[in-house]
Amino acid sequence: MTRKQRRLSLIGVAGVVLICAAGLVLYAMSDRIVFFSSPSDIAASTTAPGTRLRLGGLVAVGSVEKTTDGGVTFAVTDGAATVPVAYRGILPDLFSEGEGVVAEGLVGSDGVFAADSVLAKHDEQYMPREVVDALKAQGMWQEDGAPPHAVEQ
Amino acid sequence: MIAELGHFALILALVLAVVQSVLPFWGAMTDDRRLIAVAGPAAVTQFLLVGLSFAALVHAYIVSDFSVLNVVENSHSQKPLLYKITGTWGNHEGSMLLWVLILALFGAMVAAFGRNLPDRLKALVLAVQAWIASAFLLFVLLTSNPFIRLNPAPIEGNDLNPVLQDIGLAVHPPLLYLGYVGCSIAFAFAIAALIDGRIDAAWARWVRPWTLAAWMFLTLGIAMGSYWAYYELGWGGFWFWDPVENASLMPWLAATALLHSAIVMEKREALKIWTVLLAILAFSLSLLGTFLVRSGVLTSVHTFASDPTRGVFILAILCVFIGGGLSLFAFRATRLAPGGVFAPISREGALILNNLFLTVLAAVVLTGTLYPLVLEALTGARISVGAPFFNLIFIPLAVPLLIIVPFGPMLAWKRGDLRAASERLFAAFGAAILAAAVSAWLAGMDDVLALFGVALAFWLIVGALSELAFRVKLGRAPVAESFRRLAGMPRSAFGTTLAHAGVGVTVLGLVAATTWASEDILTMKAGDTVEVASRTLKLDGFQQRAGPNYAETVARFTVYDGGAAVAVMEPSKRNFAARQTMTTEAAITTFGLSQLYISLGDITPESAVTVRVFWKPLVTLIWLGAVVMAIGGILSLSDRRLRVGAPKPARRTVAAPAE
Numbered sequence: 114m115t116r117k118q119r120r121l122s123l124i125g126v127a128g129v130v131l132i133c134a135a136g137l138v139l140y141a142m143s144d145r146i147v148f149f150s151s152p153s154d155i156a157a158s159t160t161a162p163g164t165r166l167r168l169g170g171l172v173a174v175g176s177v178e179k180t181t182d183g184g185v186t187f188a189v190t191d192g193a194a195t196v197p198v199a200y201r202g203i204l205p206d207l208f209s210e211g212e213g214v215v216a217e218g219l220v221g222s223d224g225v226f227a228a229d230s231v232l233a234k235h236d237e238q239y240m241p242r243e244v245v246d247a248l249k250a251q252g253m254w255q256e257d258g259a260p261p262h263a264v265e266q
Numbered sequence: 267m268i269a270e271l272g273h274f275a276l277i278l279a280l281v282l283a284v285v286q287s288v289l290p291f292w293g294a295m296t297d298d299r300r301l302i303a304v305a306g307p308a309a310v311t312q313f314l315l316v317g318l319s320f321a322a323l324v325h326a327y328i329v330s331d332f333s334v335l336n337v338v339e340n341s342h343s344q345k346p347l348l349y350k351i352t353g354t355w356g357n358h359e360g361s362m363l364l365w366v367l368i369l370a371l372f373g374a375m376v377a378a379f380g381r382n383l384p385d386r387l388k389a390l391v392l393a394v395q396a397w398i399a400s401a402f403l404l405f406v407l408l409t410s411n412p413f414i415r416l417n418p419a420p421i422e423g424n425d426l427n428p429v430l431q432d433i434g435l436a437v438h439p440p441l442l443y444l445g446y447v448g449c450s451i452a453f454a455f456a457i458a459a460l461i462d463g464r465i466d467a468a469w470a471r472w473v474r475p476w477t478l479a480a481w482m483f484l485t486l487g488i489a490m491g492s493y494w495a496y497y498e499l500g501w502g503g504f505w506f507w508d509p510v511e512n513a514s515l516m517p518w519l520a521a522t523a524l525l526h527s528a529i530v531m532e533k534r535e536a537l538k539i540w541t542v543l544l545a546i547l548a549f550s551l552s553l554l555g556t557f558l559v560r561s562g563v564l565t566s567v568h569t570f571a572s573d574p575t576r577g578v579f580i581l582a583i584l585c586v587f588i589g590g591g592l593s594l595f596a597f598r599a600t601r602l603a604p605g606g607v608f609a610p611i612s613r614e615g616a617l618i619l620n621n622l623f624l625t626v627l628a629a630v631v632l633t634g635t636l637y638p639l640v641l642e643a644l645t646g647a648r649i650s651v652g653a654p655f656f657n658l659i660f661i662p663l664a665v666p667l668l669i670i671v672p673f674g675p676m677l678a679w680k681r682g683d684l685r686a687a688s689e690r691l692f693a694a695f696g697a698a699i700l701a702a703a704v705s706a707w708l709a710g711m712d713d714v715l716a717l718f719g720v721a722l723a724f725w726l727i728v729g730a731l732s733e734l735a736f737r738v739k740l741g742r743a744p745v746a747e748s749f750r751r752l753a754g755m756p757r758s759a760f761g762t763t764l765a766h767a768g769v770g771v772t773v774l775g776l777v778a779a780t781t782w783a784s785e786d787i788l789t790m791k792a793g794d795t796v797e798v799a800s801r802t803l804k805l806d807g808f809q810q811r812a813g814p815n816y817a818e819t820v821a822r823f824t825v826y827d828g829g830a831a832v833a834v835m836e837p838s839k840r841n842f843a844a845r846q847t848m849t850t851e852a853a854i855t856t857f858g859l860s861q862l863y864i865s866l867g868d869i870t871p872e873s874a875v876t877v878r879v880f881w882k883p884l885v886t887l888i889w890l891g892a893v894v895m896a897i898g899g900i901l902s903l904s905d906r907r908l909r910v911g912a913p914k915p916a917r918r919t920v921a922a923p924a925e
Contacts, residue, residue, distance in 0.1 A: 203878050
């Protein structure tokens with residue numbers, strides 16, 4: 114095999130692998146990514162029910178309730194709109210009312226956001242960026258970095 | 267006073283790094299022996315100075331010197347000593363200082379162990395290393411100075427984030443940084459070779475031990491981080507495709523590729539240009555990882571409170587080194603002569619396929635990690651790219667790579683015989699089929715992909731061992747002859763076998779723990795029992811305990827197997843008073859290679875608790891596999907040192923290129 118043939122066969126194999134990879138990436142990008150929404154986005158129903166979403170905002174004060182079957186319901190707010198969330202599982206340690214939260218799941222036809230994972234900040238000085246952005250969009254963010262604590266429902 | 271000493275030592279280190287950046291480089295260009303000779307002592311002294319600075323910061327943490335802002339923000343006088351020490355790098359400033367310390371350590375090690383290097387190349391390598399050190403020392407001093415004083419000093423500190431108060435912080439960041447920063451040596455060698463315009467097999471032989479060391483530390487660092495997340499976060503997951511995890515995976519993939527392409531270059535003088543490019547890319551991805559973690563552009567569990575000026579500074583460093591490295595490569599790579607010819611079916615061919623798949627994997631991880639940033643910048647849409655995305659792409663691309671792994675070592679250099687190689691792998695193929703059949707019998711045929719995964723794991727493990735068996739002529743020669751051959755094998759041969767088998771072990775753990783795991787979420791009261799994986803778990807009751815800097819509520823569980831108590835498990839909720847935060851401590855008991863995992867949720871006033879119980883079959887194999895890979899790396903490294911580390915004079919003339 115000459116150097117040229119060798120090079121061509123190498124480029125051929127590399128091309129096939131790259132095309133497969135690119136195809137997979139494009140397919141995954143259309144199908145497997147999750148868009149982030151604020152409560153206002155969901156209230157304005159810009160997303161179809163049944164789409165996977167990440168919902169970010171503050172846990173509304175006084176909204177956390179345990180259900181009898183071991184689940185929990187709470188509301189996520191960005192000050193302008195509030196979305197009820199249902200979750201079954203263990204909440205993160207830093208989850209609490211008035212604090213930032215990111216929930217991932219689907220909006221049901223009843224308007225309740227069924228979350229299958231709930232993330233809170235992992236450090237009391239740190240707020241998920243999505244939450245900051247959602248709050249900023251509603252003018253709820255205070256620039257000193259402190260989360261606005263008293264967000265009533 | 268000691269903090270000022272640390273600060274002063276850091277400034278001196280910067281000055282010295284600048285000297286080391288310029289003089290040896292100038293010396294190498296003008297062939298001035300005296301300037302070249304500056305490199306080694308400068309690198310060692312720079313390391314001593316950064317070491318002194320780091321020791322000063324550790325001292326401030328140990329004695330709880332609350333007049334230092336960094337200590338106030340991240341420490342507490344009641345904290346156990348171990349966490350006072352590890353807390354030094356449990357924050358942005360301290361972790362950057364650790365980064366610089368390890369960078370200086372590698373420079374000093376090149377100076378100390380690189381005695382067989384040609385002086386000119388060594389001077390160039392150390393100069394490039396000093397460019398990186400200067401940039402990062404400047405970064406620490408200007409934007410992330412850990413020695414800033416606070417006046418008046420508070421009586422007590424804010425404590426370290428409780429999640430980080432764990433032995434994991436003592437091990438994970440140093441290991442990972444040793445891996446990240448170790449890639450800088452391969453980068454420095456690549457840049458030196460490009461400046462020099464000359465590269466040969468000897469270059470690959472010098473680069474490989476450093477790459478191997480970096481790869482080994484990265485492997486252990488990633489595995490340790492994964493295990494830490496597994497037991498600390500209480501979610502029972504071991505890999506989340508978090509951007510920061512991806513940031514460590516990308517350099518690992520590139521370093522693995524570099525390790526293999528450097529073999530081709532060392533043995534066959536081929537793939538020179540590609541190897542140099544990989545060396546640049548591996549460190550570029552390490553820098554990118556540092557940028558992603560330290561700038562706060564991504565939401566991640568690793569982000570400390572972010573500061574935009576730091577992000578911009580690291581981005582500038584990133585652009586200079588990656589851009590500069592790649593530009594130099596574009597201008598100078600064509601001057602490097604191409605190497606030997608080989609057939610597609612050959613050891614070289616297999617290693618090229620390895621490199622192709624590994625770099626494509628690194629590229630897709632890079633795409634998935636940066637896509638949200640690009641999309642947000644272009645359209646404003648915010649998305650999250652997580653496990654569904656990466657699993658879909660990563661697995662189909664990783665499987666072909668794993669299938670070809672056992673073939674590689676069986677093929678001869680230059681021209682291989684695929685049929686002969688396949689015949690030698692017959693046992694591995696049989697073992698794979700058998701393992702899949704046994705799993706199907708045990709777990710059912712529901713998940714065909716998982717059965718394939720088990721087969722693949724055994725194919726890798728037995729395939730790696732088959733190569734060793736073939737080399738010692740097991741079964742084809744008397745047993746004594748095989749033993750004699752085994753004893754005479756170079757350690758690097760065992761290294762290859764172990765590293766490849768380790769991949770198989772990890773694959774087996776991943777497949778079993780994701781497919782056959784069980785998860786129960788239930789509410790329990792004292793006296794309640796639950797059945798998990800043919801064992802009975804009973805909640806005995808709750809207990810209050812006081813730790814050194816926390817109070818905890820412990821739930822005591824007893825595990826019964828066939829009526830006999832076999833283990834006691836005590837998951838807890840800890841309340842850290844200093845930060846008013848709770849953490850969940852999962853309880854994990856290992857049965858064989860599998861684990862039972864209990865994590866607590868809220869405890870109600872009626873003394874009922876939400877419990878999450880996982881059964882994770884063979885989960886420990888995920889991390890044991892990484893340990894096996896690293897042991898392979900150590901064996902290979904020890905062999906290499908014997909061979910090139912202390913050369914005889916006769917060899918030195920062979921190894922060193924003509925000046």
